[in-house]
Amino acid sequence: MQRLANKRLVLGVTGGIAAYKSAELIRRLIDAGAEVRVVMTSAAQEFITPLTLQALSGNPVHLALLDTEAEAGMGHIELARWGDALLIAPASADFIARLTHGHGNDLLTTLCLAARCPIHIAPAMNQGMWASSANQNNIQQLETNGIHLIGPGSGYQACGDIGLGRMSEPDDIAQILADSFQTGSLTGTQVVITAGPTREAIDPVRYISNHSSGKMGFALAEAARDAGATVTLIAGPVNLATPDRVNRINVVSAEDMLVATTECLDHLSLNSSVSSEGSIIFIGTAAVADYRPDTSATQKIKKTQGNPNLTLQLIENPDIIATVAKRSPKPFTVGFAAETQNVLAYANDKIARKNLDMIIANDVSNKDIGFNSDLNAVTIIWPEGNKTVDIASKAIIANSIIQQISLQL
Ligand SMILES: Cc1cc2nc3c(=O)[nH]c(=O)nc-3n(C[C@H](O)[C@H](O)[C@H](O)COP(=O)(O)O)c2cc1C
Structure with missing residues (x-):
């Protein structure tokens, strides 16, 4: 049933x-x-x-x-x-x-x-x-x-x-x-996806962020749902409608995203019917800010006359995907590597260093694809192999990724 x-x-x-x-x-x-x-x-x-x-x-x-x-x-x-x-x-x-x-x-x-x-x-x-x-x-x-x-x-x-x-x-x-109803390749699984950028507050009106649109993560949520999974989408600040039948949790900062991810995975792990191996899949598509200001000013920082420099001290943010990959039982953990050079080399290094099950490498230096674009082209890499998906809509890329995940479970 x-x-x-x-x-x-x-x-x-x-x-x-x-x-x-x-x-x-x-x-x-x-x-x-x-x-x-x-x-x-x-x-x-x-x-x-x-x-x-x-x-x-x-x-x-x-x-x-x-x-x-x-x-x-x-x-x-x-x-x-x-x-x-x-x-x-x-x-x-x-x-x-x-x-x-x-x-x-x-x-x-x-x-x-x-x-x-x-x-x-x-x-x-x-x-x-x-x-x-x-x-x-x-x-x-x-x-x-x-x-x-x-x-x-x-x-x-x-x-x-x-x-x-x-x-x-x-x-x-x-x-x-x-x-x-046809059996989807992910029927009976729970898929948790992070998407979009994070915002790291400098003061109440300013923040550090990046150009991630969230489109790839949202397309993956739809593809996973269509493959029969129950999907939770943890989204940073993006301007995208929630896909039908997808449970969305909105977050702002990297720390918020880590809390939401941990709570969601804890909840799923407690549910015995979904805790068997391969039944929980985590896909980290979010472009999580690596650093945040070490303090966020409580009042707007004023421009000081005669002082041309303002120094911000940054501290490292939590590494969400590495934290997920250390969990026991470990979800099937998929990361994204958005790089501007040596894309494959960096992706292979990341898969080993962070103990991932799969990584999706994309070259965001190409303006026709990647951030904000409706198109993408990726290489899907897992420990035993890899597959290149040529330039296509993010919906088509998402279906290829979901199909490859289901084959590796
Ligand atoms: C007590 C009683 C039982 C009925 N049971 C059936 C039935 O089992 N199957 C059926 O096709 N019509 C049955 N009918 C006839 C339908 O209720 C009737 O054709 C009605 O117009 C169907 O309307 P509907 O198709 O819009 O629901 C029964 C009528 C009565 C008075």
Whole structure:
């Protein structure tokens, strides 16, 4: 069921006796790590209350198409875009007919028309209704249209009949849905990424920093998430939107970044389900300032007449990546080497000196790539080998790095 972790599921519930099973189904999906939003038809609300499904899903239940409040917030198009999959369970014969013929006369059918994600239906109805030629034609057409059918099962029915038409059990539906998602190469891992520059205060209005934009770290966060990892992004001051489904912690200085990193890794290590080898990955993309002023003035430093020189005393900042690489158990630790000369030689030295598992070397002297650019070109180096990724978007570079990390775990 790990494949449901972090997945966004829209569950449609239609009017049938089996609607009571959708409560259990929501529990199964949420236990597997999915986020669930429920849409109910009017008939479904005669069988089970929205309140029950709202309490179980932890989200408001969507009931009406023409609801001005809902349209201002999570309207039908937004909801269709939100879902990674749409599951209708139970799916009534009437709903199946409406779906087959492209109706958009209520929220659920409109959502199905708008959805670009996979749609799964778990029919539930009397065996005679299921076997009817009208219903069988509809099912055939839906399968031709690419709708995925789950069940139905066979057995005793609420009406007293025995036969095909029972909704599949919630456990089976959840499993089939989980299997429908491809396993990402980092499924089940926790990835912690630092990104951006740090700012080291000189006084309340001035600081020392660097040109890092954070774009590489943010692209890696998206790539790791898409590969199935749960991602925490510890970001210095950058002007970038938080990627969807990524947990972001904002920091300012190198010392703040070290505290946030340590707390995050402590928390993950305590969680026994993720502490096995290779399950925690640390990627240090942040351009952490090597030095900071030894004191930060509490008031703005004034310009003194007749004194052309101002001397700042700097002290060394903590080495975040070396600190992470000394932890026990040690996360799979990936560093970045942004150099302006002898890039490969410095990177190889850094991998050995800091006990890293991998280092990404990039030449920031090339103005077309590196800091602030949307492009990059890197060499991925690990103890047994290396791989060069030619100039490409940071998203493509990030995917190559994530793929290489998954091969080395
Ligand atoms: C007590 C009762 C039980 C029903 N059970 C089912 C059922 O299991 N499957 C089904 O397809 N229709 C069943 N129906 C009929 C649907 O509720 C009806 O077709 C309704 O219009 C479906 O609306 P919806 O598809 O918008 O939810 C039942 C009706 C009643 C009164």
